[in-house]
Amino acid sequence: MDEITRLKEILSTSRRAVFFGGAGMSTESGIPDFRSAGGIYSETLHREFTPEQMASHSFLMAHPAEFFDFYRRRFVYLSAAPNEGHRALAELERRGILAAVATQNIDGLHQAAGSKTVYELHGSIRRAYCMDCGARYALSYIMEHTPIPRCSCGGIVRPDVVLYEESLDTATIEGAAAAIRAADTLIIGGTSLIVYPAAGLIDAFRGAHLILINKTETHADARAELIIRTPIGAALHAALP
Template sequence: MDGRLRKLVEASEAIVFFGGAGVSCESGIPDFRSTDGLYHQEYRWPPEEILSHDFFERRPEEFFRFYRDKMLYPQAEPNAAHLALARLEQAGKLKAVVTQNIDGLHQAAGSKNVLELHGSVHRNHCTRCGAFYTLDDVLRSEGVPRCGCGGVIKPDVVLYGEALDETTLNAAVRAIRRADLLLVGGTSLNVYPAAGLLRYFTGAALAVVNKTPTPADARADLVIQASIGRVLGGFED
């Protein structure tokens, strides 16, 4: 772990981690807004349109073609950042992971208190009867996945035009308010309302670890422009 960050961690008793797509890049999951990211690739429709509630309703076949091709990475495994955060939680230092990611890698690494602002690909429900389906169920299906009742199975991911889950959002606000160290990593902080959660932090120190500058850098106590996995890697209890 970076020496400057280690000092902040050692001085803290209630750390909250706020992360985004950059956390999972080292697990082979591409981000969205970098030069090679998803939003810079060419499709018949812009990714922002495909990943909208309206598009899901109007063109479910095209939605699921894109979703399976570009949003699902079942082979991905936790990287050094995920594992370090899980160890921090086990050590009693880290109280919550607030993530914009939908891949479930924090839980796979061993983290328990994970607040998924944008949902998870591992949870899927029938839009008609509410029956639960796993990621494997969706992967085994073809075309538009359907429930036994005939309803369309929708991933529990927040699409453009949909509100964040209020229970998860409120839990994230409470965690950030109680934190003495807020560690922000692997996120451009350009996605709202998620990025707006930082305004609830009033603790002792704000640390930002990201490959590129973020809007929070000016108010941060520590800014490290590097990959979150490299910075957190090597942490030991």
């Protein structure tokens, strides 16, 4: 029996499956893996920075204009659309097989595909808020108000994403952990499982079937019942029961 057939079998008997995904889920929609980027030279600051430095809270506070220029160019891909993996997960949820998606991605493509229960561990580019008064804004506000988007109160309107040096949202983490703890099947896809604390969530899994869909090895391989090295979208689509 091949891996896809086995995955289809497992899904056909699952009623509380959870998908835990990372950047590999979005690269199939044309969004580059942020962590694969090299140094970035800032023309205005005349220095080279790593992507992690430019996507940090301290960089936002010290160099807001440069932060937003970087953010608009490297985080926002308005032309990206859900791929067949996103659509397959939404269909699994619709059929009562998948209970939730926990994602490290910030692109909102799971919701765009139709998924309802999505734990966005690192936030979403689709939302923004004022750092002073808390007023809520859509992505379009950041894209249209350059160089630094400001609220009517004068505060900076920042993206609702978790930057480096910031903590993950407690309620989101707890919700994802509870879903994984209650899952009968956990599918891990497109993640190296090296970004913590999000990657540590899989330790909550106590269900019957742990499945990995990833191009490279992870520290969870030894625990997995099934390892699939083909692209996530094609694998999930082919495994629909």
